[in-house]
Amino acid sequence: MPLHAWITLAAVLFAIGFFGVVTRRNTIGILLGIELMLNAVNINLVAFARYNADVVGMVFTSFTIPITVAEVALGLAIVILIFRMKRTVVADHLDILRG
Amino acid sequence: MTLEVVVFWGLAVLLIGSALSVVLTKNLFHSVLWLALSLTATAGIFLALDAEFLAAVQLLLYAGGVITIVVFAIVVTERLVGDRITQVSRRIVLGAVLAGALMLAVLRFVRIADLPVERPVIAVDVTRVLGQVLLTEFVLPFELLAVLLLVGLLGALYFARPEE
Numbered sequence: 652m653p654l655h656a657w658i659t660l661a662a663v664l665f666a667i668g669f670f671g672v673v674t675r676r677n678t679i680g681i682l683l684g685i686e687l688m689l690n691a692v693n694i695n696l697v698a699f700a701r702y703n704a705d706v707v708g709m710v711f712t713s714f715t716i717p718i719t720v721a722e723v724a725l726g727l728a729i730v731i732l733i734f735r736m737k738r739t740v741v742a743d744h745l746d747i748l749r750g
Numbered sequence: 751m752t753l754e755v756v757v758f759w760g761l762a763v764l765l766i767g768s769a770l771s772v773v774l775t776k777n778l779f780h781s782v783l784w785l786a787l788s789l790t791a792t793a794g795i796f797l798a799l800d801a802e803f804l805a806a807v808q809l810l811l812y813a814g815g816v817i818t819i820v821v822f823a824i825v826v827t828e829r830l831v832g833d834r835i836t837q838v839s840r841r842i843v844l845g846a847v848l849a850g851a852l853m854l855a856v857l858r859f860v861r862i863a864d865l866p867v868e869r870p871v872i873a874v875d876v877t878r879v880l881g882q883v884l885l886t887e888f889v890l891p892f893e894l895l896a897v898l899l900l901v902g903l904l905g906a907l908y909f910a911r912p913e914e
Contacts, residue, residue, distance in 0.1 A: 652754055652755060652758050653866075653867040653868075654867070655860060655861070655865055656758060657758075657795075657799070658860050659857060659860055660758075660762050660766075660795075662853055662857055663766060663853060664769055665852075665853070665856070666849040666852050666853035666856075667766070667769040667770060667772075667773055667849065668769070668773070669848070669849045669852055670773055670845050670846060670848075670849035671772060671773030673841075673845045673848060673849070674773065674840060674841060674845035675773070676840055679778060679820065679823060679824060679827075680773075680781060682820070683773075683781055683782065683820070684772075684773060686785060686789075686812075687772060687773070687788065690788070690789065690812075693804075693808075694795055697795075697799050697801050697804060701799040701800055701869055702865070702866045702869050702870070703866065703870075704869075704870040706880055707883070709803075709880055710880065710883055710884060710888050712801075712804055713803075713804060713807060713880070713884065714891060714892075714895055716804075716807055716811050716812065717811065718895070718898065719816070720812075720815055720816060720899070721898060721899050721903065723816050723820070724819055724903055724906040725902050725905055725906050725909070727820065727822075727823040727906070727910075728905070728906035728907075728909035728910040729909060731823060731827065731909070731910050732909050732910065734827050735913065740827055743840075
């Protein structure tokens with residue numbers, strides 16, 4: 652398989668994740684879309700690393716995966732916190748910063 | 751049809767199908783389960799790209815850790831609100847147009863890009879080299895990553911602590 656095939660797959664996955672982020676109204680649903688987009692980026696990094704025989708791309712991926720885990724943990728903690736304050740997880744209802 | 755082509759298309763169908771289910775399913779809990787499937791398919795893609803260590807990390811951290819955290823968050827918020835969370839999407843057509851435009855814009859550059867067609871043969875053990883590079887050349891970001899993970903998880907714990 653040429654590298655184009657893997658990159659195309661990652662681009663399609665990224666677009667699907669983007670679709671989820673812009674259409675979901677639930678905050679947790681938006682986080683799931685972000686997860687898909689990050690996954691697409693990881694596929695890109697690993698594919699480029701393999702086809703260039705350079706391990707640095709895989710090092711990058713092994714950094715982004717734990718960072719994503721920390722991001723999800725913090726994001727969901729914020730969701731739970733907002734839920735306690737506002738009794739909702741729908742992003743449209745979160746307008747406490749509006750003047 | 752070589753084995754590589756079959757594996758690629760199988761994983762691609764599995765990944766795209768489960769990813770579409772993640773963003774289109776009404777039930778939020780089902781959506782998380784589809785995400786688990788797509789993360790596992792990504793681990794399969796890492797395996798197909800000869801990155802065994804990353805496939806294991808993907809399964810342990812993503813399909814194990816992230817899915818558990820998300821399921822906990824859903825269970826907690828559902829228990830607090832008292833009824834099931836159903837989620838509706840908004841402006842699906844506009845979202846599809848935007849995502850399609852993004853995809854076409856990226857694919858345009860992918861098509862004209864000069865990318866390698868054949869994967870080079872790797873004689874060394876990828877996992878061994880990865881470990882060596884992580885603890886020599888990239889040891890500072892590696893340790894900083896440990897600090898970041900600790901701070902992030904402690905911060906999450908602090909945010910989600912029970913109310914006094």
